[in-house]
Amino acid sequence: MFIEIETTSDIPIYTQLVNQLIGLIAAGILKPNEPLPSVRSLAADLGVNMHTVNKAYHELERKNILKIIPKSGAVVNDLKIPTEQQISTITQLLKPIIAESIVYGMQEEEIVSLASLLFSEYKEG
Amino acid sequence: MFIEIETTSDIPIYTQLVNQLIGLIAAGILKPNEPLPSVRSLAADLGVNMHTVNKAYHELERKNILKIIPKSGAVVNDLKIPTEQQISTITQLLKPIIAESIVYGMQEEEIVSLASLLFSEYKEG
Amino acid sequence: MFIEIETTSDIPIYTQLVNQLIGLIAAGILKPNEPLPSVRSLAADLGVNMHTVNKAYHELERKNILKIIPKSGAVVNDLKIPTEQQISTITQLLKPIIAESIVYGMQEEEIVSLASLLFSEYKEG
Amino acid sequence: MFIEIETTSDIPIYTQLVNQLIGLIAAGILKPNEPLPSVRSLAADLGVNMHTVNKAYHELERKNILKIIPKSGAVVNDLKIPTEQQISTITQLLKPIIAESIVYGMQEEEIVSLASLLFSEYKEG
DNA sequence: GTGGTCTAGACCACG
DNA sequence: GTGGTCTAGACCACG
Numbered sequence: 001m002f003i004e005i006e007t008t009s010d011i012p013i014y015t016q017l018v019n020q021l022i023g024l025i026a027a028g029i030l031k032p033n034e035p036l037p038s039v040r041s042l043a044a045d046l047g048v049n050m051h052t053v054n055k056a057y058h059e060l061e062r063k064n065i066l067k068i069i070p071k072s073g074a075v076v077n078d079l080k081i082p083t084e085q086q087i088s089t090i091t092q093l094l095k096p097i098i099a100e101s102i103v104y105g106m107q108e109e110e111i112v113s114l115a116s117l118l119f120s121e122y123k124e125g
Numbered sequence: 126m127f128i129e130i131e132t133t134s135d136i137p138i139y140t141q142l143v144n145q146l147i148g149l150i151a152a153g154i155l156k157p158n159e160p161l162p163s164v165r166s167l168a169a170d171l172g173v174n175m176h177t178v179n180k181a182y183h184e185l186e187r188k189n190i191l192k193i194i195p196k197s198g199a200v201v202n203d204l205k206i207p208t209e210q211q212i213s214t215i216t217q218l219l220k221p222i223i224a225e226s227i228v229y230g231m232q233e234e235e236i237v238s239l240a241s242l243l244f245s246e247y248k249e250g
Numbered sequence: 251m252f253i254e255i256e257t258t259s260d261i262p263i264y265t266q267l268v269n270q271l272i273g274l275i276a277a278g279i280l281k282p283n284e285p286l287p288s289v290r291s292l293a294a295d296l297g298v299n300m301h302t303v304n305k306a307y308h309e310l311e312r313k314n315i316l317k318i319i320p321k322s323g324a325v326v327n328d329l330k331i332p333t334e335q336q337i338s339t340i341t342q343l344l345k346p347i348i349a350e351s352i353v354y355g356m357q358e359e360e361i362v363s364l365a366s367l368l369f370s371e372y373k374e375g
Numbered sequence: 376m377f378i379e380i381e382t383t384s385d386i387p388i389y390t391q392l393v394n395q396l397i398g399l400i401a402a403g404i405l406k407p408n409e410p411l412p413s414v415r416s417l418a419a420d421l422g423v424n425m426h427t428v429n430k431a432y433h434e435l436e437r438k439n440i441l442k443i444i445p446k447s448g449a450v451v452n453d454l455k456i457p458t459e460q461q462i463s464t465i466t467q468l469l470k471p472i473i474a475e476s477i478v479y480g481m482q483e484e485e486i487v488s489l490a491s492l493l494f495s496e497y498k499e500g
Numbered sequence: 501g502t503g504g505t506c507t508a509g510a511c512c513a514c515g
Numbered sequence: 516g517t518g519g520t521c522t523a524g525a526c527c528a529c530g
Contacts, residue, residue: 010513012520021220028223038502049522054503065228069258071502071529090145090229091239093222096144098243099151099214103190104207107245113214115240116224119233133444137514174515251473262529269471276474299530310452312451315478330478340476347468348493349401353440354457354465358494364466365490369472387505395517413517417512424507429518446517 002029005046013048022065025076026122032078036066061088087104127154130171138173142181147190150201152245157203161191188214252279253310255296264300267306274313286316298315313339320373378403379392388423392431397440400451401497407453411441438464 003020005013024030034044039057043050057074060066064086068074082090101111128145130138161167164182168175182199185191189211191225192204193199207215253270255263272278286292289307302337307324310316314336318324332340351361378395380388399405411417418425432449435441439461443449457465466500476486 011203014520021504022221022228023224026227036126038208040502051523052521056522057503063225067258068260068503070260070504072257073502079228079230081161081227082231082235083250086229087239088235088237090222090226090231091243093225093241094243097215097218097222099144099148099247100188100218102151102244102247103147103202103209104126104215105204105205105217106207106212108248110207110240111244112237112241114212114219115223116233116237118219118234119227122224122227123233132447135445139514168434177515180514183385253378269474271476272471276477295413302530303448303450305529313475329478329480332476332481336479337481337489340472340479340481340486343475344473344489344493345474346397347465348490349394349398349497350438350468351457351465352401352494353397353454355454356457356460356462356465357490358498360457360462361465361494362491363493364462365469365473366483368469368485369467369477369486372474372477373483375522389505415517425518427506430505434516440512443518445519448517 003042003046005048012054014056014059017046017048017053020061021060023122025065028123030076032076034076036074036076038073069104128171130173132173133203139177139180139184142171142173142178144184144186146181150190153248155201160202161201163198173205183185253292253296257298257300263365264302264305265311267296269310271306273316273372278373279325282326284326286324286326288323312325364367378417378421380423388427389431389434392421392428393434396431396435398439398497403498405451407451409451411449411451414488 002024003017005016007013009016021030030036036057037045038049039053042123043053046053057066057068061068064077064079064083066074066076088093099109127149128142132138134141144213146155146161157162161182162170164178168178171178182191182193184201186193187206189202190204191199191207203245223236252274253267254268257263257334267373271280280286281345286307287295289300293303296303306315307316307318310325311318313334314329316324316326346363377399380391382388384391391464396411405411411432412420414425414428418428421428431439432443436449438453439452439458441449441451442480468481473486
């Protein structure tokens with residue numbers, strides 16, 4: 001698992017974990033139906049508390065990205081078509097960043113290229 | 126000032142303020158070189174703590190979006206070309222959202238259109 | 251036996267088994283004095299651990315719904331009139347659900363109709 | 376707050392708390408828009424850990440029964456009309472209990488009266 | 501062996 | 516002062 005936690009960051013560890021796990025799934029390194037490491041083993045690997053990993057897993061379950069199977073583990077869900085709610089979530093997250101890019105003087109072309117580039121980077125490797 | 130604060134939201138008030146001020150600047154409602162309302166008056170308007178508005182202004186200064194002139198007030202900076210650092214900031218903010226959209230099954234076309242749409246809404250609306 | 255176990259559910263398998271067996275008895279599919287399948291065969295059928303089926307059977311015996319005859323098997327009891335204790339059990343189970351329905355804004359008419367509907371579905375279908 | 380926790384029960388403390396708080400709301404003792412005690416004060420009152428109360432509050436928020444306002448407290452939501460999902464939740468909870476009552480030999484009339492009685496007890500005090 | 505629950509205690513961000 | 520986050524450590528239910 002290529003996960004790196006910055007304990008000095010002011011982003012909560014469980015949020016860092018959520019983001020990095022999403023990144024690994026987006027990059028295809030963690031595949032649908034593939035089991036994630038147990039909360040205990042991942043916590044030991046990363047040197048963080050079991051509860052912190054557990055919170056990240058539950059956050060990902062809430063986002064419908066994985067399914068926690070009690071006493072067994074967690075597996076990545078196979079999502080094919082985004083739901084209305086998921087598109088709305090992405091829109092709400094995107095809004096303030098687009099605004100910020102405009103304020104910085106970026107052009108539509110630039111922000112669109114950037115989004116496109118990042119998309120390809122995940123998809124292709 | 127068309128700012129609405131949701132005191133019950135779990136997004137900190139100062140973050141809401143930062144985002145809404147960025148939105149107003151992106152939409153051209155607050156223009157470069159235009160002075161912002163004083164910390165005191167904006168706080169009174171919104172019914173929030175003075176320190177909260179102050180924190181938002183300093184956050185915007187840190188982002189180089191406005192300039193705080195002690196004893197005088199704050200003015201919107203005139204940003205024409207994004208700096209390396211600002212592009213890097215936007216990239217870092219965009220990354221986890223693009224990843225999340227991929228995990229939800231969104232296509233490149235969809236995410237690019239969404240970014241483009243949001244960009245236009247600010248610029249034209 | 252029309253029993254379906256969801257191994258990914260967060261309801262324990264033995265609880266699912268208890269509920270489904272109660273459902274089959276309520277629907278008249280399993281009849282009084284009729285022997286249940288052996289722990290071993292049911293476990294094999296469902297692909298679950300023998301101990302899990304055993305635990306479910308003992309839970310049903312504790313509820314006085316079936317009788318386990320050691321070395322022989324389990325048979326459905328013929329219950330005609332509910333005991334005080336059974337009515338008390340049902341009351342205790344019902345209480346928090348009625349409370350939750352009230353909190354959700356349901357009317358007495360609605361909850362009573364729902365109970366009545368579910369009753370008929372078991373009895374007639 | 377008339378809440379009693381049984382530490383010896385095998386029902387998790389946070390579940391007991393959830394049920395009792397729902398009961399207090401159903402009975403109108405806790406009213407819509409009324410603030411609940413802080414997690415710390417309620418935990419101290421009941422002699423349980425802060426995190427346990429916190430978990431109960433979050434569970435009630437998930438059920439849309441209250442709203443947690445970070446740094447401020449929690450307030451009871453004002454629910455007027457049950458959503459589809461809430462009716463479905465109640466139905467799923469009711470099902471196995473209705474089945475169990477049938478197995479015990481209860482008649483439709485009895486179970487309906489019981490539901491009606493419990494409803495009235497909450498509503499009228 | 502796994503996740504679930506709970507405790508005790510700590511520091512922090514927000515306002 | 517509040518909830519949010521995190522840790523360290525414990526016992527338990529399930530299977």
